[in-house]
Amino acid sequence: MASSEEPTKSSNLYDTPSSPTQPLLSKPYPSPSIEDPQQQQSSPLSDSDRTQFLQIAYNFGPRPFKDLPFLILFILFSISTFGFGIFSIFHHNSNFSSLSSFSYDPTSSSCVKNPISNHGSFPNFSGDSKFLGSFLNLSSSSSSGFERGLIWVLVITFILSLPIVWGVLLLLKHYTKQVVYVSLPFFIVIPIGINVYWFVACTISSSCSTSLPLAYRILVMLFVFLVIGVIVWIIVINWHRIELTIHIIGIASDALSRNLGLFGVVPCLKLGLLAYYVPIVVFLVFARYNGKIVPRESKGDYHCAWKQxxxxxxxxxxAILTMLWSATVMVETKAYVVSGTIAQWYFSKDDSTPKRKIRSSLRNAFGPSAGTICFSGLIIFVVRMVRAAVDSARQEGATGIVNVVLRCCVNVFMAAVDFLNKFTVNFAAITGEAYCTSARMTYELLKRNLLSAVFVETISTRLLGGIIFVLSAVYAVVVCAILNGVTNLGVYSYYVSLLAWLLLIIVLGFFVHLLDDVIDTIYVCYAIDRDRAEVNKPEVHNVYVQLPISRSIRTPLV
Structure with missing residues (x-):
């Protein structure tokens, strides 16, 4: 794919100053062959460590099982959840639904069923005919009006979202710069237009102006303009990164377009999680039915109550802990599969596409690295729980110097965990190492090459989020115009358009998260190349070499 003038694979980047991939940093990163002998003697790294570092690459061979205790722990959680759930179904008390038919018997000091009650042992459906009639009326009315319009619009939006995602991927691959610069003005124009439109519409409408006085409308409008000003400020201070971000998004889009199977595998993982949740939800429902009806005293009177x-x-x-842990495991599995697939493409020789890349990544994810993924998911789960507890304590107004110090310590600890965890799963998917080993080696890899584990190009996520917001907003405006032209929904057309916008932005948000995982994976692969002084993908090096060493360094573009 590269021309004859471009560096070949496994070549040294820094043999001559005229290398076309010379980094644009203040100085080139050192090659082991040109290091000063005195620096080599004073280096704390042993020869075995250096040999180990130079051997970092994608592990195409068989991988040993890692972090098995965490996989066993996750399996025990799941088995316990399903085991006790099945027990709750067979052990449930059918009298739960007929609690009202029980009354307190002073003779036996217990609750007994009224003999004149016609309630059975199953849930009471005494109003079945009325319920069925209302359901049929709802079904008949849904064939016209708001319900019908909503159903049709959501179905059409979901069908169109697939070619829309494909079109956005192609545009970002071939016309990234044009898409970004065309979308940037709409980041400001669309919020301003919506803000002015709702203010005028609410002022004209008598019901809206009555419920929301003019002073409150002005305050809301000024607040929205303040938010828009913050967006403008973010764009201005990050303007020097826009061009670099464009190249990064283009590289990631090209890599994703060469691995389109990920668009089918990642949704299947989420559907698998949903299928995993369904029986647990059923178990939680039946768990409420496990108990008995007992007498309760209240102000000298006895009544029958349910005791679980x-x-x-x-x-x-x-069950809730298992569900939350499973959600984080699914997120880490997605990142692992994406990283393994993209890494195989990156380290492939002579631009040949490896066969069964996704199948190999799935086999490693649910096989040798399953314990590593469970460990990473557990860490993310604990971090989110701790953060939720800290935020809850802050909202409750906990004061005092001790609480402030504890919150600061927790925030520092959480930031350190995020620092270590950001690229750990990506590295584990590439090398097959255990979680702790991957975290340590990733940190050392990035530190040796003067790269940041916190900062790849955070503006890329915001920029992609802005692009999908603009596309979704344009789609919602088109839907609203069509509904107002061909239907008589009136004000309900705005609600239908809003829901269509929400559905499309959810689908496009899935695409953005997938692209973010690709960007992180290519970053780790580039760091491995840089550590080995090799070039597997010259077009990637030409872009990622321009990343700043830290946030305060702004490197110019060629």
């Missing part, structure tokens, strides 16, 4: 078994609360905690 003591283990139900513990099962709820177990």
């Amino acid at each position: 078994d003591s283990w139900v609360a513990a099962y709820y905690a177990l």
